Amino acid sequence: MSKSVINIVNVSKSFVNKILLDKVNLLIEEKSKIGMIGRNGAGKTTLIKILMGEEEADDGEVIFSDEVKIGYLSQGANFDETEKVIDYLMRATKKESWTCSKIASGFGIDHIKINYNIGDLSSGYRMRIKLAEMMLHEPNFLLLDEPSNFLDLNTLIDLENFLLDYKGGFLIVSHDREFLKTTCEKTIEIENGKITYFPADIEDYFEYKEEKEASIKKYNKNIEERKAHLERFIERFRYKATKAKSVQSRIKQMEKLKTIEITHPAKNVKIKLPAVQEKKGFAIISDNLNIGYDKKIVAESKRIEIFRGSKVAVLGQNGEGKTTFLRTISGRIKALSGNYNYAQGIKIAYFGEDTYKNITANDTVLSYLKKHAKQGLLHQELLTLLGSFLFSGDDINKDVKVLSGGEMARLSLLSAITQCADVLILDEPTNHLDFETVETLANSLKDYMGTIFFTSHDRTFTSLLADTIIEIKDKKISLYSGDYDSYVYKTRLEALKEEEEEIKFQNNNNNNKNDINENKNNSYEDRKKIRNKLSRCESLLKKSESQINDYKAEEKELLKFFEVSYDEEKSKRLLEIKKLIEKAENEWLAINEEIDDIKRLL
CATH class of the missing domain: 1.10.8 (Helicase, Ruva Protein; domain 3)
Incomplete structure (x- = not known):
């Protein structure tokens, strides 16, 4: 039986008359791997700070076991x-x-x-x-508050691998659904001051929430039908003395009938973005483009052509030049050499850290949005969009100057989107959104008729939105031939190879430096690491096989279609699928080779 390491007992915390935690209780066991979710401002970070002693609860207590040793990933260093x-x-x-x-x-x-x-x-x-x-x-228990923020894919994969191998427990706050799904076995949601604990991962939790919501809706429908039936009886016999007793009885029955409020639906409604005219042809063509600062080349490319309507994810490790590329093609900085050309008449809107950190206008939230949005958008349309971006009630009348960094970012992002530009350039648009809003926004942007270039550390957002990938690596900017899942597989495989090389080096180093007992201990630890790498590689192989099967199933359906008809778009997709199958099969072979190499280390 697992021991409890942290016991949260009747903890309450309020800020400026807003209740964040309302007599919450939670028992955390020693090897629990928990993901904590909740909307912005729900109290997730506040709870972490109370656990770390950085803030005091208004009421209640937190009890730690004598054996627990907390590891805390601080934001500063x-x-x-x-x-x-x-x-x-x-x-x-x-x-x-x-x-x-x-x-x-x-x-x-x-x-x-x-x-x-x-x-x-x-x-x-x-x-x-x-x-x-x-x-x-x-430490033997970790508290990680948004550890995936601002991490490139390579670092995020290393962090995931570490957490998958970690023998202790952890509590992670994150907006990255994919990250939580990969690393956590249990789920906590903070909502309306309360904690909901669910003994399974985030996918199962959302399925449970949807089933619960459906059950509540069915119950509410029955209640409303019973109320309507009682109301008809009351109205029909209200003024008949012989029925007075029966009418009073029905009134009392109706007063007892209460519906259950759904305060936080499992799935948000779609964000209805302003319409943009669909156009055909190329959006941008670049030739021999060199990007950088102060004559220092950060990255360079040959010819890149992007069609209108493409949703382009710009990927690469931090520091490789993703933001520099976006700022260059948005015209915010000049290219060092080469050129890029948009189709005639294209309007561009840009969102990045340098846009929202420099907002100094004497406006309210609503007047600022009206000033930057395309003329002709209706007042109610803007209000609805502000609500979708977490501005509600009196928030729309706030002075822009008093907004938090997160609020500034959301308003700036919305002002870029409502310009209804032909090309949207978004540099990390998801950092200040909760993941329900992130996923809803991604699905809405998929239907945006314009072209989108974006960077994001949120894999769910990138996976939902991207249909084209530009990779910046080793000072080269190039179009990647596969889809995003294929890119993630490639990155995981590269990470495994790098770890294998480092294990070999560490083994050789230890053999030269350490005595026999240390060698034995290190050899045992390294074999354990290698087995974990093997397990992850085998898991990767299964995903690769599944992807190949999905591609082949789609290819089969397309070939069936062409037996009776012809369609240009489907013809293009068939060529894409054939290339993706070839690429996925090559990756499958590479993973098999990697498994063989890892097995030789055991």
Whole structure:
């Protein structure tokens, strides 16, 4: 039987007359892997801060077991940018260099990068340093508040792999549904001051919520029908003295009939975005484009052609040049050389950190949106859109100058979308949205008739929206031939290969440096790591097989269609599917080879 490590007892917390936590209770067991969800402002971060002692509860208490040792991934770090990674880890944790190197290697900080100056590393690698530092303190339960924010795909995959291998428990707050689905076995939702605990993953929880909502709707419908029946009786016999007793009885019955309020539906309604005219042909063509700053080339490309209506995800590790590329094609900075040309008459709207952090207008939320939105959009249409972007009630009359960073970002994003531009350029549009809004927005943007270029660290958003991928890697900008799932598979495979190489290096290093007992211990730990890598690789193989089967099923349906008819769009899709099948089969072979290589290490 598992021991409890954290016991939350009748904890309450309010801010400015808003109840965030209302006598909540929760018992967390030692090896629980829990994902915590909830809308923006629901109280998730507040609960984490209460657990860490950074804030005090208004009432109630938190009881920790004597055995628990909490690891907390803080948002800040006392980095000295001129300090080497290894020196910082040794200073911050008081551990020996070989121990620091070994733990750091588990987060993709190999024997080369461990000797880099911290200032020379991207934000993704700085997060890896913080994770390594946290684990060098040897915690047995982790509290992670939005650990996936601003992480590139490679770093996120390393974090997932670490959490899948981790033997202790953890509580993760995240807006990334895919990340929670991969790493967590249980789900907590904070809503209206209360905590709902569900003993399964997020997908099962949402299925449960939908079933519960359907049951409540059915119950409410029955209640309304019974009320209507009683009302008809009351109206018919209200003024008949002989029926007075019966009428009073029916009135009392009706007063007892109460419907159940659905405060937070399992699925949001679709966000109805303003219409944009559909146009054919190319949206943008670039030739020999070099991008960068101050004559320093960040990345370069040959010819890239993007059709109108494409939804283009710009992918790559942090620091490779994704934002630089978007700022270049939006005209915010100049290309170093080469050129890009949009189709004639195209209007562009841009959203990025530099747009929302510089809002200084003397406007309310509503007047700011009206000023930037396309003329002709109805007042009610703007109000509905503001509600979809989490501005409701008195929020629309707030002065822009007093908005939080998250509110500024949401308003700026909405103002870009309501310009009804032919090309939308969105740099991290999902960072300040809860995941229900993220998914609803992605589905709505799919139907947007314009062209969209975007970066996002949210895999669910990218998977739902992207139909075209531009990859920026090793200073090269290029079109990726597969879909997003294929890109994720490729990235996972590369991560496995890198880990395998580092394990080989660490083994050789340990054999040279450590005595026999240490070698035995390290050999055991490394074999355990290799088995975990093998398990993940085999899981990847199953996903690859499933993807191939899906592609082949679609190919079969298309071929059936062409037996009786012809369609140009379906013909294009058939060619795409054939290429995707070939690519997926090559990846399947690569994964099999990787499995063989890993097995040879055991």
